[in-house]
Amino acid sequence: MKQYIARRVGYSLLSLFLLSLTIFLFIRLTGDPAALLVEPGASAQDIENIHRRLGLDRPLWEQYWLFVASFVQGDLGLSFYYRTPVLDLYLQRLPNSLLLAAVAMAFSLLIGIPSGILAAVRVGRMWDSAGKMFALLGLSLPSFWVGLVLILVFTVWLGWLPSSGAGTAAHVVMPAFALGWYFAAAHMRLTRSSMLEVLGSEYVKLARLKGLPEALVIGKHAFKNALIPVITLAGINLVVMINVAVVVETVFAWPGIGRLLYEGISFRDFPVVQGVVVIGGAMIVLVNLAVDIVYALIDPRIRLAR
């Protein structure tokens, strides 16, 4: 078991190393941040000064080494744009992102799971078609469009909700719905297919033969088992919602990590982009590592397999 865990930890560290190297190199392919920190027409001397101040005059390997060495000590560097430690920026935005992700997840589960169950139970009938249509719209309508329509209806026409910003419960409604809408469709599809699989299984047939009420068969025997893959997907989606709700946070001026990433990309703020991506990646790697270890604890075949 120890060997298994050591191997998984090794793979996780390798993944993080590759992720950090990839993002470090890719963000540098997008252009010179100094060009965005001055107006066109700035002198070469000014641009050189900016390079020196931001540490961009050093060799690439040295920049990478500094980034990794600082990262392992919990220092993500100083934002080029804000001139503030990236970790501070991340932690300032994290509560907002957690709130948005939690409410969006609640929306997505509350909409996605019941509609998925209904579609599976009434397969091939009106509810199923409506569910499929909902999934199609949810997955295909871009979230910025959904966001703008929500603003038009609930802010401009009805005047019920604030257009943007954060601070009150009313502020979170529209961004959470716009973000949760896409994931609701994904959760609905998975719930439906998972339920269909479970409903066709032997033990559900047995439960029905025993004469159990249909509500009990669906609610207790089928739903509980069908929920496992949905919860697994929801866990991963939660990490995604926290870290990369870029479009929704920008449309609604929600001060979260997604918008921080957007600002980082817009201004070629290398430390911000590197920091946000590597922290997001580390979260996913840690979740996967935990899942691998739990699976291995439950099922010996996994840890014994090469």
Next chain:
Amino acid sequence: MGSSGGRSSRLPGALSRSRAAQQTTVLHLNRRQLLALGGFAALAGGGLDEALAATPDGQLTWAVHVSLAPTWFDPAETPGMITPFMLLYALHDAMVKPMPGKTAAPCLAETWKVAPDGLSYEFTLRDGVKFHNGEPVTAEDVKFSFERYRGTSSSVMKARVASVETPDARTVRFVLKKPWPDFLTFYSSATGAGWIVPKKYVEQVGDEGFKKAPIGAGPYKFVSFTPGVELTFEAFEGYWRKKPAVKRLVLRVIPEEATRLAALKRGEVDIAYSIRGELAEELQRTPGFTLKPVVIQGTFWVYFPEQWDPKSPWHDLRVRKAAALAMDCKSISEALTLGHSKIVNSIIPYNFDFFWQPPPAVYDPKQARALLAEAGFKSGFDAGDYYCDASYANVAEAVLNNLQEAGIRVKLRPLERAAFFSAYAEKKLKNLIQGASGAFGNAATRLDAFVIKGGAYAYGNYEDIDTLFAQQAVELDQKKRTELLHKIQQLMHERQVYAPIWQLAFINGQSNRVKESALGLIEGHAYSAPYEDVAINKS
């Protein structure tokens, strides 16, 4: 006094506003004095109403299009871009700065004089001016602010300034190593070196502490800042120029344009920056709201980087003239900025010192085709690539259509902004380049970067123009210097070094709750300023 005087003859509206503001200042001072001296007599004579009216009141909220960075709270870090001045004009004050009707108006410096040999500039500080913490603004603060300045052009300034002397608390003398006619341009508008911070306070709290709780000598005090959300200022009643009329200013960050418009329409904000195209048209149609376009100092142009290559069609002046004649800049402005962008026919902003007004731009596709035919391109020609910053690809598409109609066939190559300007500066682009600049300065600084040999964005040069430029750089006589710089611009126009497009209008919206947004009061400045002039419509 060595005030430049600007080009007031072209700015009658702005000048009259400036005069009105000065008169108001006098009136406020008299009221304060009356209240202090007259006591009951003033109150009995209706002075109470006047006193209340003079007290800053209410709140105005802006929807800002960019994320506000705390680094902009500190003038020492001013980058060479216009955005930080959105905050500097509220929080801080400068010795000399652009104000309504003047490109270099006396502010913390009441007067200044230039030594006859051009080797020193002596400023006299305004008496009784205080920072927000009540400390007086002194010559030591001015020296300290200059010495700690590390923003744009800091190395250029420090290389040319031999020393900063402070003979007394109200006098500051900048001694130059050799005459530098552009010293005041750099000190007053092209950099943040002339914006003054309190020495004692900065030394006490340090650079990081200053960014968290900045103190300045501007019309508004810092109250709070939530990164990514909003920034709040409160009126500083002791501001020397005039007591601000509005108590609180809130700058709320809303990056998405449609959301800014929704926030404006719902009354969440009073002024929204950058509302363009169809959204601007919609705002124009909505009762209770006004469009507030501001022509900023950003000029756009088409550059012919191959004009020095005898093998290139662009070497032929007739071909360059044809391209300029083919461009319908007025229609492009109408289509993209509702006609508010100004067709100046120059790469130098019209509000810059030493600007020479070329003849108006002419759109004549027939003449363009005739010139092409004369140059041996009767059926037009394939002109290669047209590079532009992708964020202004809409302008490029319009220009491209015009060129195409005249027979100049080019392919659009939009590049991401950072990549575009890097490639432009590294001289990697060819055929045609759609360039732009919003850099501060005057005609000389703009020419230095884009026309003169060795300029960051100059792909070639003309020797006679370089000679004239070298002469003006050491010319202390303003009149002669103006003549030299006008001559250069004239030659550029005749040789069609560039085909200018426009001077961009930054379009904003405001609700009727706003009496004075201060947008456009300072020529070329993109944002509301001076903030002490903003007012709420009480009715």
